[in-house]
Amino acid sequence: MTLQIIGTYAVAFCLFIGAFFSLVGVIGLLKFNDPMTRLHAPTKVGTVGIGALLLASMIHAWVFGEGSMHEALIMAFLFVTAPISANFIAKVNIHRKACETPPDPPKDDTWSTLVDPLAPEDDKALEKA
Amino acid sequence: MTFAENLMDVALLTAFIVAVLAQIMSMVRVAIGPTTGDRILALDTMVINAIGLIVLLGIAQGTRIYFEPSLLVAMLGFVSTVALARFILRGDIIE
Numbered sequence: 001m002t003l004q005i006i007g008t009y010a011v012a013f014c015l016f017i018g019a020f021f022s023l024v025g026v027i028g029l030l031k032f033n034d035p036m037t038r039l040h041a042p043t044k045v046g047t048v049g050i051g052a053l054l055l056a057s058m059i060h061a062w063v064f065g066e067g068s069m070h071e072a073l074i075m076a077f078l079f080v081t082a083p084i085s086a087n088f089i090a091k092v093n094i095h096r097k098a099c100e101t102p103p104d105p106p107k108d109d110t111w112s113t114l115v116d117p118l119a120p121e122d123d124k125a126l127e128k129a
Numbered sequence: 130m131t132f133a134e135n136l137m138d139v140a141l142l143t144a145f146i147v148a149v150l151a152q153i154m155s156m157v158r159v160a161i162g163p164t165t166g167d168r169i170l171a172l173d174t175m176v177i178n179a180i181g182l183i184v185l186l187g188i189a190q191g192t193r194i195y196f197e198p199s200l201l202v203a204m205l206g207f208v209s210t211v212a213l214a215r216f217i218l219r220g221d222i223i224e
Binding site: 013019020023042049078085096 | 144214
């Protein structure tokens, strides 16, 4: 087996892995019945699915042309930003009371996302925080 | 046409079909999503699937010019997700 055949097999394997994880994540996004549960399903698309597709592209470039590590940049960017956007979406779910409200903090504080900044009666809570 | 090349063609076609299906299914979630968080999450998933489609197009055509578009789409997707979530949370994007 030459290097080219091994590379072709590796690209096909990575494409299958990426396609499988994309499908699993999106089926989870569509089928789960709770906003916080739905939040966890597309993380498979964002990490393993897209990571395998980018790995396939990288192997393809190394085997069939002049290779480059450009795709690693996209992969690193996606891996860094995925938890941040997930955190923001979870905060949106808590703020809109789409999920179970978290228990009160131990002292007489309030959760920052549950305080409506425009409501006048919450001014004291905002000043305290 | 060797077996490896055939397998790679099948894998590429499968990945294309799955990416398009994933795009359509997350579009359904954007349409029916009962809460705002679901809609933002489905839009984020659609952006990620769009990056996958661009990368697959680059593999299929064997060119390297699709690297910059996919990086741009990744950055715009992150910024737009954060902007949407921040607008819901604070009623303003840049205070």
